[in-house]
Structures are given as structure tokens and as C-alpha cells.
Amino acid sequence: MRSFVRSRVVRRVAGTLGTLFGVAVFVFVMLRAIPGNQITANLGTEAAALTPAQQLALERYYGLDQPLVTQFFSWLGNLFTGNFGWSARAQQSVLDLTLRSLPVTFELAVFSIVLALLIGVPLGMLAASRTNSARDAAGQAVSLAGLSIPAFLLATTLLSVFAASFGFNPNGQGFATFLDDPLLNLQQMVLPSLVLGFGIAAPILRTTRAAVLEVRADDFVRTARAKGVPERRLQVRHVLGNALVPIVTMTGLQFGYLLGGAVVVEQIFSVPGIGRQVLLGIQQKEYAVVQSTVLVIALAFVLVNLLTDTLYRIIDPRVRAS
Amino acid sequence: MPRGVLPAVGIAAALSLALTSCSSSSGSAPGAAASGQGGGTLVVGVTSDPDTLFPWKATQFQAVNVLQNLYGTLTEFDKDLNVVPGLAESWETSEDGKKVTFKLRQGVTYADGSAFDSADVKSSLDKLMDEKTAAVARASLSSVKEVQAPDPNTVVLELTGPDAALPANLASVNLAILSSDDTEEELNAKPNGTGPFTLGNRVANQSISLVRNDKYWHDKPKVASIEFRVIPDESSIVSAMQSGNVQLAVFNDPLVAQTAQGGGVEVAKTPQLNYHVLQLNAQHGDLKDVNVRLAIQCAIDRKQVLDTAALGEGEVVGPITSPAYKSDPAKRPCPTRDLAKAADYLAKAGKSSGVTVKAIVSQGEYATSVNEAQNLKAQLAEAKINLDLEVLESGAFVDRWVAADFDAAVALNGGRPEPDGSYGRYFTSTGNLNKVAGYSSPELDKLFAEGKAATDQAARKAVYDQVAAELENNAAWIWLFSGYTYTATAAGVQGFVPMANGSLQFLRTTSVA
Numbered sequence: 001m002r003s004f005v006r007s008r009v010v011r012r013v014a015g016t017l018g019t020l021f022g023v024a025v026f027v028f029v030m031l032r033a034i035p036g037n038q039i040t041a042n043l044g045t046e047a048a049a050l051t052p053a054q055q056l057a058l059e060r061y062y063g064l065d066q067p068l069v070t071q072f073f074s075w076l077g078n079l080f081t082g083n084f085g086w087s088a089r090a091q092q093s094v095l096d097l098t099l100r101s102l103p104v105t106f107e108l109a110v111f112s113i114v115l116a117l118l119i120g121v122p123l124g125m126l127a128a129s130r131t132n133s134a135r136d137a138a139g140q141a142v143s144l145a146g147l148s149i150p151a152f153l154l155a156t157t158l159l160s161v162f163a164a165s166f167g168f169n170p171n172g173q174g175f176a177t178f179l180d181d182p183l184l185n186l187q188q189m190v191l192p193s194l195v196l197g198f199g200i201a202a203p204i205l206r207t208t209r210a211a212v213l214e215v216r217a218d219d220f221v222r223t224a225r226a227k228g229v230p231e232r233r234l235q236v237r238h239v240l241g242n243a244l245v246p247i248v249t250m251t252g253l254q255f256g257y258l259l260g261g262a263v264v265v266e267q268i269f270s271v272p273g274i275g276r277q278v279l280l281g282i283q284q285k286e287y288a289v290v291q292s293t294v295l296v297i298a299l300a301f302v303l304v305n306l307l308t309d310t311l312y313r314i315i316d317p318r319v320r321a322s
Numbered sequence: 323m324p325r326g327v328l329p330a331v332g333i334a335a336a337l338s339l340a341l342t343s344c345s346s347s348s349g350s351a352p353g354a355a356a357s358g359q360g361g362g363t364l365v366v367g368v369t370s371d372p373d374t375l376f377p378w379k380a381t382q383f384q385a386v387n388v389l390q391n392l393y394g395t396l397t398e399f400d401k402d403l404n405v406v407p408g409l410a411e412s413w414e415t416s417e418d419g420k421k422v423t424f425k426l427r428q429g430v431t432y433a434d435g436s437a438f439d440s441a442d443v444k445s446s447l448d449k450l451m452d453e454k455t456a457a458v459a460r461a462s463l464s465s466v467k468e469v470q471a472p473d474p475n476t477v478v479l480e481l482t483g484p485d486a487a488l489p490a491n492l493a494s495v496n497l498a499i500l501s502s503d504d505t506e507e508e509l510n511a512k513p514n515g516t517g518p519f520t521l522g523n524r525v526a527n528q529s530i531s532l533v534r535n536d537k538y539w540h541d542k543p544k545v546a547s548i549e550f551r552v553i554p555d556e557s558s559i560v561s562a563m564q565s566g567n568v569q570l571a572v573f574n575d576p577l578v579a580q581t582a583q584g585g586g587v588e589v590a591k592t593p594q595l596n597y598h599v600l601q602l603n604a605q606h607g608d609l610k611d612v613n614v615r616l617a618i619q620c621a622i623d624r625k626q627v628l629d630t631a632a633l634g635e636g637e638v639v640g641p642i643t644s645p646a647y648k649s650d651p652a653k654r655p656c657p658t659r660d661l662a663k664a665a666d667y668l669a670k671a672g673k674s675s676g677v678t679v680k681a682i683v684s685q686g687e688y689a690t691s692v693n694e695a696q697n698l699k700a701q702l703a704e705a706k707i708n709l710d711l712e713v714l715e716s717g718a719f720v721d722r723w724v725a726a727d728f729d730a731a732v733a734l735n736g737g738r739p740e741p742d743g744s745y746g747r748y749f750t751s752t753g754n755l756n757k758v759a760g761y762s763s764p765e766l767d768k769l770f771a772e773g774k775a776a777t778d779q780a781a782r783k784a785v786y787d788q789v790a791a792e793l794e795n796n797a798a799w800i801w802l803f804s805g806y807t808y809t810a811t812a813a814g815v816q817g818f819v820p821m822a823n824g825s826l827q828f829l830r831t832t833s834v835a
Binding site: 034035036040041042043044045046047048049050051053054055057058061087088089090091092097101156159160163164167168169171172173174175267268269270272276277280283284285 | 365370371372373374375379381382453454455456457458460461510511524526527528529549551552553554555557558560561562564565566567568585715717718720721722723724726733735747754755757758
């Protein structure tokens with residue numbers, strides 16, 4: 001039993017490390033495949049005016065004169081010593097940048113997911129409670145809207161309507177972390193998490209509806225009802241409780257996506273999250289920034305998956321037993 | 323699932339939302355962050371923070387704007403782009419034009435308190451000329467043979483030949499005078515200049531604050547501090563102005579500027595030195611034939627490009643956009659579109675059946691690029707000239723441009739107050755961008771040399787008129803139009819003077835109520 005557990009853990013860890021290494025190689029190669037480098041990103045068309053000696057001096061300055069393999073392994077080696085690289089643009093280490101931006105994105109993701117669950121789960125249950133009825137249609141309409149309204153459109157509209165009509169624009173005040181100014185920070189999270197949450201509510205709503213419909217048809221539900229379990233309790237404890245596994249799966253996936261994919265919303269609402277950090281890194285061709293940050297995002301994704309798996313075991317005794 | 327988890331999450335979320343919505347108007351009011359010395363804080367909305375704080379390597383617009391307020395230069399521009407004294411109080415050129423003597427301003431100090439003197443000027447200019455420094459404006463000093471500092475207040479530049487453009491070139495922040503004790507590494511982390519402001523707080527990717535330099539040698543800035551607040555999306559900057567969080571912003575996109583107007587926000591437009599151009603590479607294919615180039619020139623209605631791509635916001639221009647040397651756009655082979663003439667030129671080139679020209683276009687570098695390209699394509703098609711567009715991401719565009727790997731390029735190029743600075747590097751055979759310009763001629767070499775040697779303003783204007791004529795008659799490029807920048811200011815902001823070169827140097831004269 002012990003060796004079984006150990007081998008499973010070992011396999012899982014090895015798989016994770018393999019994935020991360022794959023991500024590292026992929027990002028490294030992709031970055032070099034994009035046209036341009038840090039010199040042209042910094043100087044733009046002025047780079048054409050560089051003399052050969054100036055070009056060489058700059059390549060040495062940015063470490064571009066090293067062979068690619070050396071660049072890769074020196075970066076990877078440095079990671080293990082906690083050196084994630086240096087951002088010349090920000091004049092800060094990538095580790096410091098990440099320690100600042102990751103919590104911001106994490107906070108935004110948590111709020112968005114909570115909002116998405118608050119919208120998606122009740123509406124999904126409502127829609128499932130009477131299929132093909134008005135409430136089902138309403139639920140479907142909400143989910144269709146969530147899926148089809150692009151985040152950037154909703155974000156820009158909300159921002160300009162609130163700013164122009166109500167003068168409410170906490171995001172224009174310069175970002176405050178929760179520790180700096182909790183009240184302002186929470187205000188700044190409202191609109192972005194609404195936009196993200198609304199988009200994510202749609203798949204959660206659909207998943208909830210489908211899962212609830214499926215569970216409701218099961219024999220144990222009929223049995224419970226026959227035994228006189230009150231309807232409310234039946235719906236929440238018996239039906240929703242058993243429909244949770246697919247909902248948790250979907251939520252975990254969306255949460256992972258939010259850790260790297262909220263960049264458009266971060267951009268519009270000036271939220272200095274990790275997605276923006278990657279975007280700036282790509283624009284400036286700061287290779288170390290992009291490589292290390294993407295690796296952090298990948299790691300976070302893996303951890304979220306792990307957490308989701310653990311949740312299954314809590315929710316579903318059958319998983320625990322197996 | 324443990325009972326009560328869902329309701330608990332719900333309550334927590336509801337609580338946090340209630341908390342957030344009940345105090346929507348709190349948060350720092352503009353100016354609240356100012357220290358006790360009065361003047362308040364001016365918040366400037368920018369889409370990006372500087373990509374470098376080292377003035378000799380800064381080309382990004384946002385970086386230049388910040389650095390201009392931190393560093394000093396030997397000469398400066400006034401609001402009309404005339405060259406005026408900066409760290410040099412006065413300068414004199416010898417009879418033969420080969421020696422320029424600068425008298426330096428006394429009592430100027432750096433942000434760290436150290437004194438400014440001729441040793442700093444000498445060390446700065448020497449380093450700027452050293453290729454290892456990789457300074458972007460090194461070519462501006464190409465006529466300088468030697469820098470001498472005979473006494474603490476005097477600097478003498480020995481030149482290889484007369485260079486009338488030198489004083490104007492020295493006004494660029496890319497030639498900022500640094501303390502001889504400082505290194506690039508130190509200055510990247512902590513700028514140390516003689517400018518009207520010093521660096522305050524910086525939060526990477528979010529904001530950079532400048533604090534008034536009370537020891538500044540010129541008029542003291544009116545505001546106690548300036549915060550350049552990073553709001554990556556231009557329309558979000560507009561929202562931040564409408565809600566009163568940002569007091570000043572500069573936009574280039576006419577559409578965004580339109581939305582900013584109103585509700586206490588005023589928008590002023592300023593003609594720019596930057597010019598929109600269809601660059602031709604006269605070293606490539608059919609474009610080697612001047613008649614093909616002239617056919618392109620005659621087949622384009624520039625006003626139409628301006629109207630369709632940029633809402634008519636701008637004016638049709640010739641090569642030189644600087645007010646003092648401005649070219650007359652009516653003096654070109656085809657001042658108005660003339661398809662018959664275009665056909666004649668193509669016939670002369672033996673290409674009556676038409677030509678194909680491959681053009682690179684940058685996507686996203688500036689707002690109007692793709693629209694301009696599409697209009698040019700449509701117009702040229704009517705003259706049997708097929709403009710084959712290749713729309714590229716801006717990094718890819720820069721790569722191709724730098725390598726001169728194109729027949730034609732739809733571009734927005736930076737203009738400078740001094741025509742030699744603008745075009746000498748492109749259109750002289752030894753210019754460092756001549757490969758990209760794709761055109762030079764002995765006549766142009768001669769004219770540019772004359773322009774540098776002439777000291778009298780009227781004589782110089784005459785020379786650069788000839789330069790413009792030479793460029794247009796040979797259709798080296800197809801100059802299209804110049805746009806505006808739009809300075810949006812909130813109520814209470816006064817004293818800001820927008821400049822044609824896009825400089826924000828007059829933040830020092832700006833006050834905020």
C-alpha cells in the first residue's frame with residue numbers, strides 16, 4: 001500500500017516536472033522564433049542606425065551573443081537558485097515582479113470565480129428545475145450572452161459608462177494592493193471580476209444544468225423524494241451534491257485559465273496582474289521575464305489541477321474509496 | 323460536501339461587494355498626494371511606463387517624455403522649436419566654422435547635489451561618441467573631432483567641418499549631460515540629472531513619479547510632483563479623465579481624442595513634425611526606375627489618404643515639416659492626382675501594362691497605418707500599380723524595416739526641428755539610415771553639406787528647399803501628410819504648452835488647481 005502511494009506520488013511529481021520542462025522549452029523556442037529581439041524592441045526603427053560595433057556592444061549587454069543552448073541552461077540553472085532573471089525595463093528582478101503581480105491576479109481570479117459560481121450555479125439549477133420553460137430559456141439566454149459578449153467589449157462599456165455617468169472609476173486611481181488600501185483595492189476588483197465572472201458563469205451554468213438534469217433522473221433521487229425528503233433539501237443536498245464533480249472540474253479549469261488569460265481585462269482596467277507582465281515581456285522581448293513568468297503560471301495551473309483532484313476526494317466518497 | 327460551504331462563500335462574496343460599493347467616491351483625490359510645499363500633483367495618463375531610464379538609449383516616446391523632465395541638455399528648444407540656451411548659456415562659432423565654444427551655466431547642480439561643470443560635458447560627449455556606449459544619437463556628433471574643457475565653465479568642440487545643425491542636435495535628451503561620476507547601471511536605477519524634476523517613487527508597470535527640483539536653474543516647476551500613471555488602454559485613459567483621476571494625457575488617435583472632449587476635459591490639437599509616408603526603396607526591382615516612382619507619386623491623392631484614414635485630421639505635407647524650413651507640398655511633380663501623367667511615366671519606364679510593388683505595413687504601431695495602406699492600394703490600382711500589402715506585427719515590421727527588406731513601407735517617421743537631423747542620415751550616401759532610405763545622389767550629398775556649412779537662416783532655408791525639390795522630383799519617397807497630437811487637459815490644468823515635436827518639456831510650467 002505504502003509503495004503504491006509512493007509510486008503514485010512519484011509518478012505525479014515526475015509528470016509535473018516533465019510538463020514544466022516542456023513548457024520551458026516551448027516558450028524558449030517560441031520567443032526566439034518571434035521576429036525581433038530586445039535591441040529592436042527597445043530602439044525600434046532606430047536600431048537601423050546602429051554601427052556594427054554598437055550592435056555588438058548591445059548584444060553583449062543583453063546576453064544575446066551567447067549560444068542559444070547556453071542561454072537556455074543558464075536561465076534554467078539560475079531558476080534553481082531562485083534567480084528568475086532581471087527586467088532591465090522595470091529595473092527589478094523577475095521574482096520581485098512576480099511576487100507583486102501573482103497575488104493580484106490570484107485575487108482577481110478568486111473574485112471572478114466566486115461571482116461566476118454565484119451566477120452560474122443557481123441559474124443552472126433554476127434552468128434545470130423545469131426544462132424548456134421560461135426560466136430555462138432565461139438561463140440559456142444568460143449563458144449565451146456570457147459566452148458571446150467579448151470581455152473587451154463588456155469591459156470597455158462598463159468602464160466608460162460608470163466613469164462618464166457616475167464618476168465611478170476606482171481603476172483610474174492607480175492600483176492599490178489589498179495591503180496598501182483594502183477598500184480601494186476591493187473597489188478596483190469589482191468591475192474586472194464582474195466582467196470575467198460573467199464570462200465564466202456561462203460554462204458553469206451549462207455544466208450545472210446538464211449535471212443536475214442527469215442526477216435528477218437517478219433512482220436515488222426518486223427514492224429520497226418517496227421517503228419524504230423536503231424538496232429544498234433534496235435539490236441542494238442530494239441533487240447538487242451529486243452534480244458537484246463536473247462543476248468543480250469546470251471551475252478548476254476556468255480558474256487555471258484566469259491565472260494567465262485575464263490579460264485583456266487586466267489591460268483595460270489597469271490591473272497589474274501576471275498576464276500583463278507576460279504581455280509587456282513579450283512586447284519588450286525580455287526573454288527571461290516571459291520564460292520565468294510563463295513557468296510560474298504553468299506551475300500555478302498544475303497546482304490548481306492538483307487541488308481540483310483533491311476536492312473530488314472530499315466531494316465524492318467513491319473516489320476516496322478507490 | 324460539508325454543509326454550509328456554499329452559503330458561506332455566498333455571504334463572503336456579498337459582504338465584499340457591499341463593502342466595495344458603499345464607498346465609491348473615496349480613494350485619493352487628485353493632488354492629495356502632494357507634499358506640503360504646495361503646487362499639488364499633476365497626474366498624466368500614459369499607456370506604458372518608460373522602457374529605459376538611461377537617456378542616451380531612450381527612443382520610446384514615453385521614456386523620452388519622462389527623461390526630458392529629469393535631465394538637462396546643452397541647448398534646448400523653445401515652444402516654437404527655436405534653439406535656446408540650456409546648460410550652455412551661450413555659444414560661439416569660429417570664422418571657419420570648425421570650432422564651437424560653449425560658455426556653461428554656473429551654479430547648476432545634479433539631483434544628488436553634485437555640481438555641474440565642463441568635465442561632465444566632456445566626459446558625456448566623449449562617451450556618446452564611443453561606439454561601445456551604443457548611444458542612439460551618436461551620429462549627431464559625427465562632425466565633432468575633439469572635445470576640450472579648458473576651464474570649468476568652458477567647453478570647446480573642434481569640428482571636422484562646419485556644422486550648423488549641431489546646436490539643434492544637442493537639444494535632444496539623447497545627448498543629455500550626465501555627471502562624469504555616474505555609470506549607466508547606476509542611472510538606470512536612479513536617474514541623476516539637472517532637469518526641473520527628480521525621480522520620486524516608481525512602481526514598475528504602474529506609475530512613475532517625479533518630484534519638483536527646487537534647485538533647478540530655470541523657472542521652478544509649478545507643481546510639486548507629477549505622476550505618470552500607466553493606463554495601458556487609451557480609452558481607459560479617457561475614462562480616467564472623465565472621472566477626474568487623470569488631469570493630462572496626450573493622444574495620437576483622432577478617434578480617441580474625439581471621445582475625450584467634453585465634461586470639463588478640453589482637447590487641443592497640435593500639428594506634428596512626424597510625417598506619414600510611403601517609403602520607396604529605389605534599390606529594389608521596378609522602383610530603381612525613377613519613372614515608376616514618379617508614376618506612383620502622380621497616382622496618389624494625398625488628401626484622400628488623409629480623409630479616409632485619419633478623418634481628415636492633419637495636413638498634406640512635403641518632405642520637411644519643421645516650421646522654419648517647411649517644404650511647400652504644391653511644389654512637387656504632381657501636386658494633385660494625375661492618372662494620365664502616371665500612365666505617361668509608366669510608359670516611359672516601359673511598364674504600361676503595370677507594375678507590382680510589395681509594401682510592408684505595421685499593424686498596431688500607430689492607429690491609421692492599415693487604413694492608409696488600403697487607401698493607397700485602391701488608388702494605385704487605378705493606375706495599374708499593384709501595391710501588394712504585407713501587414714506585419716510591429717516587431718516583425720521593425721525587423722524588416724531595419725534590414726531594408728521591402729520595396730515600399732507605409733510608415734510614420736519622426737520629424738525633427740532641424741532638417742539635417744531629419745534627413746541627412748537618410749539621404750546622404752554616408753548616412754547611417756541610407757540603406758533603409760534606398761536613395762542618395764551626388765546632388766543631395768552636396769546640398770546636405772551646403773546646409774551644414776551655411777550659417778545664415780535664409781540661406782539654409784534656400785538649401786533645404788532644394789533638398790526637398792530634389793527628393794520630390796526623384797520621388798525618393800512619397801510624402802503624404804502630417805497629423806496632430808491631441809492634448810487633453812482636465813479643468814484646472816493651466817500653462818501646458820504642447821509642442822510640434824511631441825515634447826512634454828512644458829510640464830514644468832503647468833499648474834493644477
